Amino acid sequence: MAVRALDGWNHNIHYHPELLRAVPRPCLRALDAGCGLGAFARRLARVAAVVDAIDRDAVVVARARELSAGTPNLRLTHADFLTWPESSYDFVSLVATLHHLPFVEALTKAASLLRPNGVLAVLGLHRNASVFDLAPNVVVFPVSLCRRLVHGASEVGAPTRDPTMTLTEIRTEAAAALPGAVFRRHLLWRYSLIWSKGPDRLESRCPGSP
Numbered sequence: 480m481a482v483r484a485l486d487g488w489n490h491n492i493h494y495h496p497e498l499l500r501a502v503p504r505p506c507l508r509a510l511d512a513g514c515g516l517g518a519f520a521r522r523l524a525r526v527a528a529v530v531d532a533i534d535r536d537a538v539v540v541a542r543a544r545e546l547s548a549g550t551p552n553l554r555l556t557h558a559d560f561l562t563w564p565e566s567s568y569d570f571v572s573l574v575a576t577l578h579h580l581p582f583v584e585a586l587t588k589a590a591s592l593l594r595p596n597g598v599l600a601v602l603g604l605h606r607n608a609s610v611f612d613l614a615p616n617v618v619v620f621p622v623s624l625c626r627r628l629v630h631g632a633s634e635v636g637a638p639t640r641d642p643t644m645t646l647t648e649i650r651t652e653a654a655a656a657l658p659g660a661v662f663r664r665h666l667l668w669r670y671s672l673i674w675s676k677g678p679d680r681l682e683s684r685c686p687g688s689p
């Protein structure tokens with residue numbers, strides 16, 4: 480008999496394992512921004528000591544709290560990521576959230592919340608620029624339907640919006656904002672960005688450093 484995933488399956492949940500592989504170990508503090516119903520934050524709370532999960536939609540946060548009652552190290556807060564005041568995180572994630580935000584401002588904000596050696600992980604959505612973007616996703620769509628049947632479809636249950644940036648625009652702007660970020664294109668209209676803050680970025684700003 481097929482084992483149903485804890486939170487069901489959708490195009491974002493499919494990529495949770497890839498994002499979780501980027502979490503530094505140990506991970507004392509993590510932030511999931513735009514957490515929606517908290518599916519990723521609950522998985523993150525299994526590998527991080529303390530997880531902050533924030534969303535600017537109050538109804539979604541209330542539902543996420545109900546769904547997360549058995550996860551005591553997960554703190555859910557109704558807040559806007561762009562003005563979130565806490566920092567010094569080992570890991571920050573944006574799962575299907577970046578296209579809701581001003582792209583460069585959000586990446587810069589996320590990077591500023593990390594401690595040295597901290598990691599930023601983005602699962603993003605992109606707009607189709609041509610038939611070459613559309614075709615592979617159309618081909619794989621029957622697989623997506625089967626997955627939903629086997630694992631149970633999981634609705635995002637949070638505000639959604641269509642992405643406006645193409646993969647080329649995303650790759651170009653991300654490379655300028657976060658040099659060294661590892662960009663990967665995925666099926667199902669998704670991409671990932673993994674960026675490590677590195678230990679020397681603060682030191683390199685010190686006067687007299689080489």
Ligand SMILES: C[S@@+](CC[C@H](N)C(=O)[O-])C[C@H]1O[C@@H](n2cnc3c(N)ncnc32)[C@H](O)[C@@H]1O
Pocket residue numbers: 491512513514515516517518519533534535536539558559560561573574575576579580635637638639640
């Ligand atoms: C498409 S949903 C994704 C939710 C969840 N991460 C998931 O994978 O199911 C995008 C979420 O980002 C939230 N969001 C958008 N802008 C935000 C902001 N400035 N601060 C915090 N959350 C935001 C929305 O309220 C929504 O819940």
